Amino acid sequence: MDYSTLKKVIFQHRFLSTNSTMYDASTHAPVGYVPIAAFHRLREYSIYTDASSQQEFVHVRKRQEAGPPSIYDVYGGNSGPLIAMIRLTTYRPGRYLAHGRIDLFDAQGAPMGYIQDTTSGFNKVIRLVRNIFTVGPILYAICIPLLSLTFDVVYAPTGAAPQSAGKISYRRSFLKPKLTLDMTAAQVALNPQVALGASSLLNLLVTTAVA
Secondary structure, eight states: OOGGGOSEEEEEEOTTOSOEEEEETTTTEEEEEEOOOGGGTTTEEEEESSTTOOSEEEEEEEOOOOSSSOEEEEESSTTSOEEEEEEOTTOBTTBOOTTOEEEEEETTSOEEEEEEEOOOHHHHHHHHHTTSTTTHHHHHHHHGGGOEEEEEEEEOOTTSOOEEEEEEEEEOOSSOOEEEEEOTTOSSOOOHHHHHHHHHHHHHHHHHHHO
């Protein structure tokens, strides 16, 4: 499949599973599969072209350096070349921070762009509710179906004016969390392996943090 033709992609988790399936939002046809073992889900994983897990499209692996910020390398498949790096500038695995940012770099380490949290004030309040002693987790569980996160994907190499490369939305539900990458109004197209690799990692981060 030519992934460069996709304009809107949905990452949908299976019920009670860390695995997710990618869908073309225009046809709802499956276009990828992300099988993830719970123990390794924030260390290393692959995006396959289908549920057979035979053909690998993207491989994402966390670097072994100790301490924040965490850096993930994006490869064109497990045996493919390094194509990008993702730095969790203000994110930590298992914890979601308001106004979080993920920075994107090319294989040589030059800035490529970033993903910026643009979530509204109402949803920030929902996320903060669970920190209230005793009653917080109960109120948060009630509010989970209302939780919606938004992000801007920005192409911003050094010396160039920032351009929109898409928008990401995340909707939490009790049964099927869903992240959508929408590139229909993008001013510039990112390498699909970079765009889908970064989106899949963000999907894991927010699902883990708000679960």
